[in-house]
Amino acid sequence: xxxxxxxxxxxxxxxxxxxxxxxxxxxxxxxxxxxxxxxxxxxxxxxxxxxxxxxxxxxxxxxxxxxxxxxxxxxxxxxxxxxxxxxxxxxxxxxxxxxxxxxxxxxxxxxxxxxxxxxxxxxxxxxxxxxxxxxxxxxxxxxxxxxxxxxxxxxxxxxxxxxxxxxxxxxxxxxxxxxxxxxxxxxxxxxxxxxxxxxxxxxxxxxxxxxxxxxxxxxxxxxxxxxxxxxxxx
Amino acid sequence: xxxxxxxxxxxxxxxxxxxxxxxxxxxxxxxxxxxxxxxxxxxxxxxxxxxxxxxxxxxxxxxxxxxxxxxxxxxxxxxxxxxxxxxxxxxxxxxxxxxxxxxxxxxxxxxxxxxxxxxxxxxxxxxxxxxxxxxxxxxxxxxxxxxxxxxxxxxxxxxxxxxxxxxxxxxxxxxxxxxxxxxxxxxxxxxxxxxxxxxxxxxxxxxxxxxxxxxxxxxxxxxxxxxxxxxxxxxxxxxxxxxxxxxxxxxxxxxxxxxxxxxxxxxxxxxxxxxxxxxxxxxxxx
Numbered sequence: 001x002x003x004x005x006x007x008x009x010x011x012x013x014x015x016x017x018x019x020x021x022x023x024x025x026x027x028x029x030x031x032x033x034x035x036x037x038x039x040x041x042x043x044x045x046x047x048x049x050x051x052x053x054x055x056x057x058x059x060x061x062x063x064x065x066x067x068x069x070x071x072x073x074x075x076x077x078x079x080x081x082x083x084x085x086x087x088x089x090x091x092x093x094x095x096x097x098x099x100x101x102x103x104x105x106x107x108x109x110x111x112x113x114x115x116x117x118x119x120x121x122x123x124x125x126x127x128x129x130x131x132x133x134x135x136x137x138x139x140x141x142x143x144x145x146x147x148x149x150x151x152x153x154x155x156x157x158x159x160x161x162x163x164x165x166x167x168x169x170x171x172x173x174x175x176x177x178x179x180x181x182x183x184x185x186x187x188x189x190x191x192x193x194x195x196x197x198x199x200x201x202x203x204x205x206x207x208x209x210x211x212x213x214x215x216x217x218x219x220x221x222x223x224x225x226x227x228x229x230x231x232x233x234x
Numbered sequence: 235x236x237x238x239x240x241x242x243x244x245x246x247x248x249x250x251x252x253x254x255x256x257x258x259x260x261x262x263x264x265x266x267x268x269x270x271x272x273x274x275x276x277x278x279x280x281x282x283x284x285x286x287x288x289x290x291x292x293x294x295x296x297x298x299x300x301x302x303x304x305x306x307x308x309x310x311x312x313x314x315x316x317x318x319x320x321x322x323x324x325x326x327x328x329x330x331x332x333x334x335x336x337x338x339x340x341x342x343x344x345x346x347x348x349x350x351x352x353x354x355x356x357x358x359x360x361x362x363x364x365x366x367x368x369x370x371x372x373x374x375x376x377x378x379x380x381x382x383x384x385x386x387x388x389x390x391x392x393x394x395x396x397x398x399x400x401x402x403x404x405x406x407x408x409x410x411x412x413x414x415x416x417x418x419x420x421x422x423x424x425x426x427x428x429x430x431x432x433x434x435x436x437x438x439x440x441x442x443x444x445x446x447x448x449x450x451x452x453x454x455x456x457x458x459x460x461x462x463x464x465x466x467x468x469x470x471x472x473x474x475x476x477x478x479x480x481x482x483x484x485x486x487x488x489x490x491x492x493x494x495x496x497x498x499x500x501x502x503x504x505x506x507x508x509x510x511x512x513x514x515x516x517x518x519x520x
Contacts, residue, residue, distance in 0.1 A: 011266045030258075037257050041250030186261060 014176040019057030019154050025180050029140055034188035039129040040194040047201050050126065053082025056207060067092060067219070083122035083205070084212055089168050091115035091213070104224050108217055115213045122209070126202045130195060137192035144184020151177020179206040403456070429500050430508045436498045438514065444490035447483040447518070454519045457484050459491065461512045465503065467496030487516050 026222065062071065074081055074089040081089070094114035098107040155173025162169050404409075455478035462470040472491050477484050491514075499509055 034254055037254035038251050041253040042247060045246040045250060082306060182265075 011179075014172065014179060017172070018151060018176045018179075022145065022147045022151045022154075022177060022180055025143055025150070026183055029144055029147075029180065029183040029187050032136050032140050032143075035185065036133055036187060036191040036194075039133055040190060043133075043194070043198050047126070047198060047205075050082060050205060051201070054084045057082055057085045057088075058208075058212070061088070067223070071096075083119075083126070084209060085187060086122065087115050087118045087209060087213060088216055090118040091220070093214055104221065108221055109222060111220060112213065112217050115216065119209050119213060123202070123206055126205060130198055130202070133191045133195040133198070137188050139193055140184045140187040140191070141181075142184070144181040144187075147180025147184070148177040151180065238274075426505055429502070430505055433498055433500050433505075433509070434512075437494075437509075438516070440498060441487070441490050441494045441514070441516065442520075444493040445516070446478065446484050446490070448486055449458070451480055451483060451518050454517055455480055455483060456515055456517045457487050459487065459514045459516070461491055461497075461514055463497060463499070463506075463509050463512060465499075465506055467499045469495045469497065475513070483518060 015023070018026070071089060071092045075093075091111050091114055095111045096106065096203045098110070152174055155170045155177065158173065159165050159169050307502075456476075457474070457478035458476040460473045460475050464470050470490055472488050474484060474488070497509075499506060
């Protein structure tokens with residue numbers, strides 16, 4: 001119709017014109033990108049909340065509040081409880097079970113064990129999906145590259161059928177193939193950045209929890225030792 | 235251990251999905267709108283526009299061509315030849331509707347047509363009763379009045395001729411055939427002349443459109459050039475035959491001739507000889 005000579009290289013035209021493997025690659029990458037972004041945001045919210053709750057609890061704990069009151073608070077309001085609070089709750093519950101004057105060794109062992117268990121579970125929860133982000137970050141560029149190579153192969157194969165080869169014959173094929181690489185990079189870059197960021201955040205939280213476990217067990221040990229000393233005196 | 239109910243509850247799963255969707259929508263928008271996917275080849279947009287087409291030389295040959303093939307079926311060839319040639323006229327005509335540049339030209343043309351239509355009105359105002367009903371008819375009438383008489387007369391002549399032909403002997407038929415052939419040749423020549431004239435006008439108009447006129451020259455000077463053309467419409471040489479007396483104007487026209495290439499040439503290569511050495515006379519004012 002129009003006398004304007006345009007090469008229709010619109011995005012949708014390119015995608016729909018691509019060969020089936022390239023389209024599959026694009027679909028896969030789109031899916032991977034979407035899921036990885038979903039996890040990125042989920043993890044962002046989770047970690048932010050976790051850090052906030054940990055800060056809060058540490059603040060309360062080191063202000064010298066009563067441990068019994070802290071335990072009641074943790075056990076009562078379970079919905080908004082952070083990992084650190086949960087660790088403390090588990091440890092303190094285990095500790096109270098032994099109140100009737102057993103040896104200090106087994107008490108502290110089982111208390112520490114209970115806290116360790118909760119700590120492991122919490123770390124598992126925090127680290128979930130991070131491996132997916134790492135996978136997407138490392139693999140999706142290759143998947144995109146595969147799509148691109150496939151598309152360029154097709155473009156050149158079609159070029160061999162044309163007598164007089166011009167760049168205009170290959171250009172659309174290469175453009176549509178390069179979309180796959182673009183999508184792969186689009187999926188990979190945020191995934192890698194998010195993975196590094198979240199991994200370091202999680203590692204930070206882990207050291208905080210570990211040191212907290214040690215500190216809590218020290219505090220509890222002192223609590224056990226004190227009454228015994230008093231008893232020896234009397 | 236007691237599994238706490240809060241373990242699996244993760245904040246904002248839905249919100250995260252929504253954000254993820256948003257990110258992808260933004261990326262897609264960037265891809266679709268951020269990049270200029272369509273590369274328009276603007277150089278190919280050379281369209282020759284003819285506001286006025288020399289109509290008179292075209293019409294008679296076409297009517298003459300229609301006349302001939304009726305009785306003799308041996309000569310459908312001239313008809314076929316004549317048909318494709320009016321086409322360039324049709325092709326050249328539509329662009330003015332699209333282009334805003336030409337809209338101005340159309341406006342200048344329309345008043346002329348309106349004047350033609352309006353002129354009869356004051357005369358016919360003496361009969362006010364028929365005005366509403368007649369108006370559409372009147373508009374059509376002037377055009378038909380100009381065009382119709384010619385073909386009608388020719389058709390009448392035809393019918394007379396046909397009757398004669400039936401009465402006369404076969405030998406006379408042959409003589410008539412020769413006459414027809416001669417007439418066809420004449421028509422062909424007239425058509426060729428018309429074609430040449432038409433393209434001469436088109437060349438002039440195209441060159442004129444490219445001239446950047448030097449401002450404020452007194453009077454209406456004219457410059458004459460001899461342009462040697464190549465079959466593709468390329469300009470080989472431009473020689474000044476007669477200066478206008480103003481070098482600025484001469485040079486402007488010469489530049490315009492080179493700018494106007496390729497010049498429009500008739501599709502029939504047989505007519506090219508008439509354009510090989512083209513004498514052009516360009517006036518400062520039209």
